[in-house]
Amino acid sequence: MARIVMKFGGTSMAGTERIRRVARIVQRQQAAGHEVAVVVSAMAGETDRLVNFCREANPLYDPAEYDVVVASGEQVTSGLLAMHLQALGCKARSWLGWQLPIHTDDAHSKARIEGIDSEAVLASMASGEIAVIPGFQGVSDKGRVTTLGRGGSDTSAVAVAAAVKADRCDIYTDVDGVYTTDPRIVAKARKLKNVTYEEMLELASVGSKVLQTRSVSLAMKEGVRVQVLSSFIDDDAPAADTIPGTMIVSDEELEGLDMERQLITGIAADKNEAKITLTRISDRPGAVAAIFGPLAAANINVDMIIQNIAKDKGETDVTFTVPLADLARAQALLEERKDTIGYYRMLANSKVAKISVVGVGMRSHAGVAATMFRALADRGINIQAITTSEIKVSVLIDEDETELAVRVLHTAYEMDAE
């Protein structure tokens, strides 16, 4: 017997027939002898509908009231799933965020979970009752409803799994696992059996939107084993145990599981970056701080930074990337500070893509970056910027070459499925 937390997203909960299907998947886990808690999202489209009402009410809406409104979507699906489970003969009940409770800080609309009281729900689960828990919501120490920010249900599921010391947290999504790269780009992409937390973080943060990044960080911190699998499996399929998706595990566990692991785990492409170049900045102490200080203060996340070699006259160009969504704001901010910073021209380019190769294997192997640069050069793809971390190499290229670059690298690292 194991204790399992299952999480279903909005697509899986969109309407009576789909919730019934989810109930059958949950029932099978219980029938296999497990203690089960289920974390659910709102029906697909419902959160958008509610957010729209909030925006119409007041463009500068009070996030505390926003949370009251949008948390209702998950409340509805949790009650409905409990009913569907009961209709199948299971014992089940819903536990709202304030009922468990799921304690959060009071940063409304983007709250962080501080702790979950698990005693009552554990007793209920031990008695054979399935706990159905709305994702995305919690309660502040002032007793007000909070939400965790969009996509927060993944984080709820991992936090619940940590609180009840679950053996596994199964995240059911509309894909059936994590792939070496986007299968819509590379037909020969392979599903990974295992991936480490850190790899998943790197892949998630560069555009593989299978799991919310926060949920992966939390799982890593709390040591929760997370499995990504499809909720669109056949109705009569056996319990999830026997049709695994991708398991997200620690480095240590991975070593035991996968001796013959490849050098590179995955390749991700991210088109949500934009490049800004400031030319002819005077090459003096404090010049760079004058650029990045204000951006940080404005909560604009700078990713890649390149400072060209100083030219004559003590001048240099600085190039960096910001999220595409923040480009206009960043430009306005730098325009305002043109004199303070002391640059000649500002150039912006939103038609760029960041391509990253990720893998814990590269720690012990040299040559990963070299392979990447050579493969891209052979196809005439120009690299505009480079960053590296211990388990990742990223390059910035022209957006039009995104798909080509991913395919070239997938082949270069010998990842294509047979």
Added chain:
Amino acid sequence: MARIVMKFGGTSMAGTERIRRVARIVQRQQAAGHEVAVVVSAMAGETDRLVNFCREANPLYDPAEYDVVVASGEQVTSGLLAMHLQALGCKARSWLGWQLPIHTDDAHSKARIEGIDSEAVLASMASGEIAVIPGFQGVSDKGRVTTLGRGGSDTSAVAVAAAVKADRCDIYTDVDGVYTTDPRIVAKARKLKNVTYEEMLELASVGSKVLQTRSVSLAMKEGVRVQVLSSFIDDDAPAADTIPGTMIVSDEELEGLDMERQLITGIAADKNEAKITLTRISDRPGAVAAIFGPLAAANINVDMIIQNIAKDKGETDVTFTVPLADLARAQALLEERKDTIGYYRMLANSKVAKISVVGVGMRSHAGVAATMFRALADRGINIQAITTSEIKVSVLIDEDETELAVRVLHTAYEMDAE
């Protein structure tokens, strides 16, 4: 300065534009110097949508989970109204049922309010913050969400008004007050300035669906002054104080307000009754108990009862009315017990209407019933059954004669507007 509870129904809360209109009405009350709490229903249609999901999930749904699902409708509108009020520059916050809390018993889907903690909300109101409270919902002593049954928001409003010792509870509806009778039947119907709790109860229970009966009983018990008025007043109209609807008050207050009160306050018609006659029942002790005991046990509410004078051979006919919705169930139940009861034939008629004249004035005046019978007889309307209470006379007639009877009586009691 007064302390006022305002209540808005689902039609008033249906969508952004209407909620904005409600916010302006509320703002005007506050601007007039009052402390204000607002109780809101779900958007029109929303509760039906949620109930449908519950029925689809499980026809024999768990009422505790049903409450989790359907209570969300009022949660949404309370948050949205708070935002709309804030957009107008008012201080406002929502207080969910479990936050006040509104304590109820745990009769899920038809819970009764046991008490409301008013301390926190009173402090908030005293600081100039408008309290927005979802109607229809509460919390049980087990900490689970409860609902009060359909239409329960009126009851929530009156209970909140009692808890905060409000000077007045204004119920905004899609009519602008209580009329002497249905204006769609009698064009000369007049809006009443005042009506007593007991009159309102009698009018409500016989078909004037302005207020939920429970809310009127509670108002009477707690001495809450309730005003019924229209939410579809002109946007630029002054605060509600100056455009009164109908005030529901105690007998004592009424005497002070309205010395020249008419004998009859209102005339109501109710087509939701059905008549059953059991013929040739043996006229022995216990025969009647054998009929009405099982009906009571099945929660079927018997209203009018006539026992004909015993004929020869010790036999009698018994006629009574039941709610139309319960007719089939009542017939099945009596058919089953045919031998125990010992009747000859069962006759049923669903094409009947109950016409009631109501007024506290009739306590001190004889002849009200006589006027009614004569006026109906003069127009050839046959009376099938009669019941009376201290402030009401009801007759059962053929359903086809409903409108005629109401018009005839409205004239007979000299109630027609000039």
